[in-house]
Amino acid sequence: KAGVTQTPRYLIKTRGQQVTLSCSPISGHRSVSWYQQTPGQGLQFLFEYFSETQRNKGNFPGRFSGRQFSNSRSEMNVSTLELGDSALYLCASSLTGGHTEAFFGQGTRLTVV
């Protein structure tokens, strides 16, 4: 059974640019959540999508957005990148998002210069 796949694994962008990250969940999983991980803050919740709808949202600015497609694949977009957006972005998939385990991808390491 294939795991959660995130692409790309590494990304270097310049301040002010935008970026799109992709996440393919485990087959059959309908919930996809995104997290930002930094050394100082740990894992912080960005948002969760379920059946193409955003179901929960964390405390991040509107520059962070996402979407989910009918095949449950999800994308996350960050516009007007700032140096502080440099982080490991993790995607987690679960069957329903509630009361079930979440399985994480390897993450996308974003560096903003």
Place this chain on the structure above:
Amino acid sequence: EDQVTQSPEALRLQEGESSSLNCSYTVSGLRGLFWYRQDPGKGPEFLFTLYSAGEEKEKERLKATLTKKESFLHITAPKPEDSATYLCAVQANTGNQFYFGTGTSLTVIP
């Protein structure tokens, strides 16, 4: 406010020296408490889910327990390959997001 605190931040053990990691939480109605292991440069790997006080789960040298306010991850006779960061997360009854602690970095010395 829902919150998760893990202690200690870092722990160094000799191979075979058993110990426990702590995860204390405040949440408005616990749906589940989750333990993950994270190796450098990788995503967290799921270990256990605990749902109610008194519950225990075991896997190889790891045993997780849950009370109404905290969870412990007991590591018995650890080996160097157990070295990793161990993350604790809780999920509240309201909403589906996970609240993560900042983790305990475990180093097991041969």
